[in-house]
Amino acid sequence: SAVISQKPSRDICQRGTSLTIQCQVDSQVTMMFWYRQQPGQSLTLIATANQGSEATYESGFVIDKFPISRPNLTFSTLTVSNMSPEDSSIYLCSVLGRTYEQYFGPGTRLTVT
Amino acid sequence: QKEVEQNSGPLSVPEGAIASLNCTYSDRGSQSFFWYRQYSGKSPELIMFIYSNGDKEDGRFTAQLNKASQYVSLLIRDSQPSDSATYLCAVNSFKTSYDKVIFGPGTSLSVIP
Numbered sequence: 001s002a003v004i005s006q007k008p009s010r011d012i013c014q015r016g017t018s019l020t021i022q023c024q025v026d027s028q029v030t031m032m033f034w035y036r037q038q039p040g041q042s043l044t045l046i047a048t049a050n051q052g053s054e055a056t057y058e059s060g061f062v063i064d065k066f067p068i069s070r071p072n073l074t075f076s077t078l079t080v081s082n083m084s085p086e087d088s089s090i091y092l093c094s095v096l097g098r099t100y101e102q103y104f105g106p107g108t109r110l111t112v113t
Numbered sequence: 114q115k116e117v118e119q120n121s122g123p124l125s126v127p128e129g130a131i132a133s134l135n136c137t138y139s140d141r142g143s144q145s146f147f148w149y150r151q152y153s154g155k156s157p158e159l160i161m162f163i164y165s166n167g168d169k170e171d172g173r174f175t176a177q178l179n180k181a182s183q184y185v186s187l188l189i190r191d192s193q194p195s196d197s198a199t200y201l202c203a204v205n206s207f208k209t210s211y212d213k214v215i216f217g218p219g220t221s222l223s224v225i226p
Contacts, residue, residue: 042201043157043216092156100145100205102214104156 002027002095004105012111013083020079021108023093028073033102034066035092043092049076083112116140117204117217125223132189134220136202139183145205146178146185151219152198160200161187192224 003026013019023032034046047055047068055068069077080087088111094102118137126132134148145164149157163169163176163185175188185204189196202217 042218045213048213099162100214101147101159101162102149102157102203103159107156 001097002029002103004093004095004103006091006093006105006108008108009106010109010111012113014113015084017083018079018081019083019110020077021091021093023076023078023105025074025095029095030073031096032070032076033094033096034068034076034078035094035104037090037092037107039089046078046091080110083110085112088112115218116206116215117202119200119202119217119220121218122221123223124220125225126192128192128194128224128226130192132192132196132222132224134187134189134200134202134222136185136187136204136217137183138185138202138204138215140204140206140215141180141183143204143206146176147203147214148174148176148185148187149201149203149216150198151201157201189222192222194224194226197222197224 005024007022032049035043037043045058046061047057049055049068049070051070051073067079090107090109092104092107094104116139147162148160150160151157161176163178166178169176173190177186199219199221201219203214206213206215
C-alpha cells in the first residue's frame with residue numbers, strides 16, 4: 001500500500017480566495033485522483049491527474065475552478081479557486097493500487113466563510 | 114438509476130451479531146468491487162475487494178458477489194463496537210476511456226454494546 005500525505009490538513013478561508021492542496025505519495029504512481037466529500041455525503045470524483053498530461057475532469061467540475069498540477073510521479077496539487085461557502089468540504093487525494101484498489105490521503109478539511 | 118446504490122441506514126446491530134451490508138450496481142461490465150470503511154472524520158480505508166462470483170472471506174469479513182444480479186454484499190461476523198463506521202461500496206466502471214471507481218452513498222453501521 002502507498003503512504004499518502006496531504007497539506008494542509010484543514011483551513012478556514014474567506015469567500016473569493018483560493019487554496020492549493022498538496023498531495024505527496026511515498027512511491028511513484030501513474031494515476032492520482034482528487035475527490036470531494038461534502039458533509040454526510042459519499043465521495044465525488046473531481047478529476048484524474050496523470051503525470052505529463054492534462055487532468056481529466058468529471059462532469060460538473062472545470063479546470064478554471066479546480067486547476068490541478070502533476071509535475072512528477074509522486075506529487076500533485078489541487079487548487080480550489082474563487083471559493084464560496086458551497087466549496088466547504090473534505091478534499092481527498094488517492095492513488096490506485098495494482099488491483100485497482102484505492103489508497104487515500106488523510107484529507108483536507110476546508111471551510112469557506 | 115444511480116450507478117452504485119446502498120441502503121443509507123443507519124443499520125444497528127447488537128454486539129456479536131452479523132451485520133449485512135448490501136450494494137447494487139448498474140454497469141454490467143464492472144469487473145472489480147470494493148468495500149471501504151470510513152470512520153467519522155477519517156479517510157476511507159480498504160477492507161476487501163472481490164472480482165469473482167461467490168464468497169471471499171477475510172477474518173470476520175465476507176464479501177459476496179453475484180454478477181448476474183448485479184449485487185455485492187459485505188457480512189461482518191461477531192460485530193464489535195469498533196466496527197461502527199460508514200461502509201462504502203465501490204465499483205470499477207469501464208464506460209469511459211480510463212478506469213474509474215464509482216462510490217456508493219455509504220451505509221452507516223452502529224454496533225450496540
